[in-house]
Amino acid sequence: MTTFWEKAPPAPPVRPRRARWSRPVAVVVVVSVIGLVGFLVLSAVGLWLYANHDRPELIDRPDVVAVVEDGCARLRADLAAHPVPTGAAPSVRAAAISAQDEAIRAFVAHVRTLDAATRADDLPVDDWLSDWERLARARDDVSDALGRGVAGVLVVPRDQGRPVTTRMSAVGVTCVDLARLVRRT
Incomplete structure (x- = not known):
């Protein structure tokens, strides 16, 4: 036993208890x-x-957009090369409209070089191309009337009550000024 004046041996260190969950x-x-x-x-x-x-209302697949924009550049150039002169004889206007319509058909054929599966994967493409074809056919009617010497009036095709040009301009690709294609010639 130790007396109070003697030092007691150190106590062993106390390890804290780990909290257990x-x-x-x-x-x-x-x-x-x-x-x-x-x-x-x-x-x-x-x-x-x-x-x-894929946003179904937009042409947005990059490989499709590239082909469409290439076709649009060609179409703009072809339309500019065949302006419809407003004061010219009906036969001259008819020839210009026919040339523009052929440019539209060439544009549609160019975009259709994409395979069907690729076009189907970017939903509005085929309907958009059909709208272009319908517009060209309506313009053909005007060209035919002018060629016969009759005043031609363009009737813009409609789909579900709306002009196809409205849908054509809502796909995210601005190809040409559609208002110039449908104005009175």
């Missing part, structure tokens, strides 16, 4: 972490899918 708390934490990671992964995938989805 109870099993239910551990399960809740693990499930929460898994849920949070799952939510973040699903959110990232959803954001990527949304950012890369």
